[in-house]
Amino acid sequence: MKSGKRTMKKKKKHKQGQEHEKHPAGSLPEGPLIEILSRVPYKSLCRFKCVSKPWLALCSDPDIRKRSPQTMAGFFLRNYGMRPCFINLSGRGQPLVDPFLSFLRESFKLLIPQHCCGGLVLCKYWESYCFEEDEYNLVVCNPATKKWAELPPNPIQLQDEDEEEVEEYLCFDPAVPSRFMVFTHTWDFTEVIIYSSDTGRWTTVESGWIDKTPIxxxxxLNGTLHLMTTEYSIITVDTEGKVWGQIDIPGNMRDxxxxxxxxxxxxxxxxxxxxxxxxxCQLLVWALEDYGGAKWALKDTVNISELFGRDRYKYVEPLAIHPDCDLIFLTDRRGKAISYDMDSKKVHVIGTHETFYGAIPYVPCFAEWPSDGH
Known part of the structure; x- marks a missing residue:
């Protein structure tokens, strides 16, 4: 009799195991399960794939991956040549993207990342290794999906004999993944041209920032490009070049x-x-609490000596702020790069100054690429 009960229990467990193989979350309907997983960070989804074959299939669903929230994965570097141009922030395991951008190097001999925005990367590229500074073109790529789009020549790219320089910035919102913009201007903003992936063309707009010098x-943010200037003000413009503005910074920042x-x-x-x-010598961090009224709140103040062990401001250079938490990245030009948590006050060494020179923060994006991309 007891033997029969044991057999029935084994059969029941075996049946439950088979049901679990068919349905990863048991009795939870597929709709709510997909909604839950779409809110899980992508790295966690990758770990879930190892649970079983049904979990592998479920977590590989491209719709879930596209909706999955992303966080800062690392930094792209403005590297020449064939050196790696990406630093994995965690320092563990394989990075989410190819550090060499090999999918682009098949088409372009030499390329340099210039700016990251919303998961896309704007790069300069040259047709050969024997390049001149004025002979580059532009390409926008998504390192996470390995899609890219080559831009037509920049109309205001200048020759060597001109003293002015051209700046280019990428504008992309993952919430509106069907389009991106590239904003370009001469150093003093006398000429401003905007590229739209919708039209595939550059459009000249009237500048609202004459004689401003960006740094x-x-x-x-919020559909608006923001730039700090040497005049200690933040200048703003929308993606169509129609609404130009300025945000004053806190008074003591001018000192x-x-x-x-x-x-x-x-x-x-x-x-x-x-x-x-x-x-x-101190690091001061401010947050804009009231965008319309330009009301700033002092977020944190910390002595440089507590971060780097010496009180020498001229050797300290801020890198970036984490998009999802109160974490600041800085580098000491004499040696190390660190992260500083404004909440816990903890400092972690993440590398050397040489490693992080010209670093650009990057957050991956798995959204659909505009229709004309490769």
């Missing part, structure tokens, strides 16, 4: 030892600077 990396930097985190605009005009 640092731009920030694309900083160097120009402030800007970034975006958790949906807000941040600004930070190194202040050496007090008894101790």
């Amino acid at each position: 640092g990396l731009p920030v694309f 900083s030892s160097d120009y402030p930097f800007i970034g975006q985190s958790q949906g807000r605009l941040y600004a930070w600077c190194i202040n050496d005009n007090v008894d101790v």
Whole structure:
């Protein structure tokens, strides 16, 4: 009798195991399960694939992958030649993207990442290794999906004899993945041209920023491009070049030892600077609480000596702010690069200054590519 009960229990467990193989989450309907998984970070989805074959199939669903939230994966570097141009932020395992951008190097001899925005990367490329600075063209790529689009020649790209320089910035919102824009201008903003992936053409717009000099990396937030200037103000423009504006920075930032930097985190605009005009050298971080009223709130103040062990501002250079948490990245030009958690006050060494020179923060995106891409 007991033997019969044991046999029935084994059969029941075997049947339950078969049901689990067919349905990864048991009795949970597929619709809610997909909705739950679409909110799970992509790295977690990759781990779930190892559970079983049904989980592998479910977590490989491209619709789930496209909707899965992403976080900062690392930094692209402005490297010449064939060296790796990506640093994995975690430092563990294989990076989410090819560090060499091999899928692009099959078509372009030499390329240099210039700007990352929303998961896309804007690169300069040359047809050969014997290049001149004025002979480059532009390509926009998605390293996560290995899709790319070559842009037509920039109409305001200048020759060597001209003293002016051309700047190019990428504008892309993963929430609207069907289009991207490239904003380009001369150094003093006398000429401004915008490329749209919708039309595949460059369009000249009237500049609203005459005699402004941008510094640092731009920030694309809420459909608006933001740039810090040497005049200690943040200038803004929409993607069509119709609405031009300016945001004043906190007054004491104007007294900083160097120009402030800007970034975006958790949906807000941040600004930070190194202040050496007090008894101790400090890092000051501000968050824009009221966008319309330009109301800033001081987020954090920390002594540079606590971060790097010496009080020498001129050797410290901010890199970026994490888009999803209160984490600042900085580099000491004499040696190391660090991350500083403004909440826990913890400091971690993430590499050397040489490694992170020209680093551009990158967040992957698995959204659909515009229809004319490769």
